[in-house]
Amino acid sequence: MKRLFTSESVTEGHPDKLCDYISDSILDEYFKLDPYSRVACETVAGKGQILITGEITSNAEVNIENIVRNAIKEVGFDNESTDIDYRTCKVLLNISKQSSDIALGVDKSLEQKQGLRENSEGAGDQGMMFGFATDETEEYMPMPICLAHKLSKRLTQVRKEHIIDYIRPDGKVQVTVEYEKGEPKRIDTIVISTQHKENIELEQLKNDIKEYVIKPIVSEKLLDNNTKYYINPTGRFVIGGPLGDSGLTGRKIIVDTYGGYSRHGGGAFSGKDPTKVDRSAAYMARYIAKNIVANKLAKKCEIQLSYAIGVAKPISIYIDTFGTGKISDTEIVKKVNNTFNLTPKGIIETLDLRKPIYRKTTNYGHFGKTDLPWEQIIKLV
Secondary structure (H helix, E strand, C coil), X not given: CEEEEEEEEECCCCHHHHHHHHHHHHHHHHHHHCCCCEEEEEEEEECCEEEEEEEEECCCCCCHHHHHHHHHHHHCCECCCCCCECCCCEXXXXXXXXXXXXXXHHHCCHXXXXXXXXXXXXXXXXXXXXXXXXXXXXXXXXXHHHHHHHHHHHHHHHHHCCCCCCEEEEEEEEEEEEEECCEEEEEEEEEEEEEECXXXXXXXXXXXXXXXXXXXXXXXXXXXXCCEEXXXXXXXXXXXXXXXXXXXXXXXXXXXXXXXXXXXXCCCCCCECCCCHHHHHHHHHHHHHHHHHHCCCCCEEEEEEEECECCCCCCEEEEECCCCCCCCHHHHHHHHHHHCCCCHHHHHHHHCCCCCCCHHHXXXXXXXXCCCHHHCCCCCC
């Protein structure tokens, strides 16, 4: 049976991703100075204006406005008439400290209060987090999102290296893969929309995107005469970034994870320190799922972890290998329980999450990058 599956990625100039990058830049700056900072930082971007709001408790003193302007500059926005200018935009701050009610549960878990566990932090929120891995790509990621990220990253690269010198930071990529009997066979459709400077011929843009973006990334084996290309299908994309659309931290959660191929618990990542299990437990779930597949216990694996605020141990662990497991899913759950410490403190220590590593997670997916700790492969006994 044949089926089509589509995933999307966006460039770092997409207004939502700009907000994610600003939030993670603030988080990293606090972690450089105080690795025990509590940060839940949201960014809102609109016409000529950036709002930073949320809760931060830290011993560090950080110039947030400078971080915001530098982040916008790094992305490449310098024109208020087409997107936003890092030099002239307004930066508004609305920051408070972490709620004392939340801190009660994070500082000391329910298990520690009951004398069942020593020096144990509780989860910073309730919720469920999913991790996923598949052997259909070398990154152990689904092919549609894997290719979409590579194309959007290449779109940024050709802009920054002036290979295509007339495109601007905002852009989107969509890839549709045809599967046959559960295996990826070919690319059915590629959609790329990129912001560009005024007075650029659409035909030139289409030719340049095919030659310098698609051709270096996508294997010819996956393309055929029936593959469809939609490049700037509206014909014009000059106004972009926060001028074209408002931006908000945490609005690209499917782009950040598995492109819709796996389920999602609903929690966003960027701007949150690792006591927030929305982020850290999702990283741990990916770590576990990837190692289950990399150790050939299954060809495909999805894991769900669920937590209650203030409680250290997960409320539930669910694993589904979709009939591809070499041992039963129940046996894999036992192996996970015996191998991994799934408390917030255990996750932070296992993955070494109190470091300023979060800016490099923001763009082109939080998973599939080999230099991140939750992507490392270990031997499962």
